[in-house]
Amino acid sequence: MEATEAAVLASACELRRTVRTFDASPLSSEAREPLETLASHDENPYGIPIDLRLIDAEAYGATSRVIRGTNWYVVGSLSRRAHAEEAFGYVVERLILAATSHGLGTAWLAGTIDRPAFERVAEVDENRITPAVIAVGTPAARMSALERVMRSKLHADERAPWNALVFRGDFAHPMSSPDELDPALATALTCVRAAPSAQNLQPWRLVCSDGRIDLFEHRTLPLRPIGDVQLVDMGIAMLHLEAGLAQQGMCGTWSFDGPRAGAGYPDPSLTYVATISF
């Protein structure tokens, strides 16, 4: 990721929150244009092509019961294959952070949508999946009562403590505070901590060693064979980690060859996902 884009995306990590209440204004062509351009950028560490498009969902009768004040959604699909969800999370989160930098609000939606209607829009068949859709628009000045209740129930403004998420060398050595890290690395990891996740479960675990971070998934929801949301969360975390590191001048490369020898992960709920080297 080049430095200019990383700076934009990493700054947006701090600004972004899920927006469920929009101001009901039509999405201007100036706002639509960058989104449409971004939707055509599907580069991802897995090399899986993804079709994304911006739609006015009203025309298709597709809605979400938690969204107020916008009919605009980013809808897409990709082939049903290993790592599709991580690739989708990575590509769509890049679009979300760029949209945030343009002053737009967004919401990842996997559960609270009229799924059959959105799948028809995305032209999903037995070979393709649409793991989630994204509501997009101008945030309203005030949240709906429903949104306030949802944020409170999800503890959406909170994140797990550092020692639950970040480890030095192996899982036996949790880091209790960012002060234990090199400041540039701590800033990069702050981007990951701020990431959105389904039900705010934050499944990412990061084991830091010299010049590399091994990323693991901590599974708490049942694995869905198609369109698993916690794997989408892992793709989102990969994008935040890559952008956060690149903003700090650490341009990372992804690999998938297993964790550093000795990283050790005795807990069966932990699965290795990827390594970034920098």
Ligand SMILES: Cc1cc2nc3c(=O)[nH]c(=O)nc-3n(C[C@H](O)[C@H](O)[C@H](O)COP(=O)(O)O)c2cc1C
């Ligand atoms: C893959 C994924 C699926 C999500 N699905 C929904 C959903 O169906 N409905 C909803 O209201 N929020 C959904 N969210 C938003 C999360 O609840 C939200 O990210 C989390 O509570 C943290 O809040 P924040 O994004 O404001 O930081 C989803 C988020 C992700 C990443």
